[in-house]
Amino acid sequence: MTAINPYLIFNGKAEEAFNFYKSVFGGKFAGIQRFKDMPSSKDVPKGEEDLIMHVALPIGKGNMLMGSDAPESSGKVIVGSNSYISVNVDSKAEAKKLFNGLSAGGEIQMPLADMFWGAYFGMLKDKFGVQWMVSHDNKTQK
Secondary structure (H helix, E strand, C coil), rough: CCCCCCEECCCCCCHHHHHHHHHHHHHCCCCEEEEHCCCHHHHHCCCCCEEEEEEEEEEEECCCEEEEEECHHHHHCCCCCCCCCCEEEEHHHHHHHHHHHHCCCCCEEEEEEEEECCCCCCCCCECCCCEEEEEEEEECCC
């Protein structure tokens, strides 16, 4: 089976962002490593030892949201506007819960609403600049 897992890079905010995502989606981290955990950690610049080298949060069945921090030596990460993470859920209630959680402190781009193509759908940018689409197929209404 092929899986696609979004991987998000942050400028020192990965831990805060992933704790936020964990509060929205629930669950536990499948793994979290810091730059100081690397065998070559003596080469990590001062002040970057506690940054997140890799974190993984299981979401739903077989899905994983992953990420890390970009050390300053790698250059600043520019959060782009050319991608969204699309989350498809089983009920309107779950869509509302995730949408409201993810949009806290962020910006709602398109409020959740019934759409002409048969979905309950909304778009937002979270407080970390990551863009999300939340969707429920009304044909499978629960």
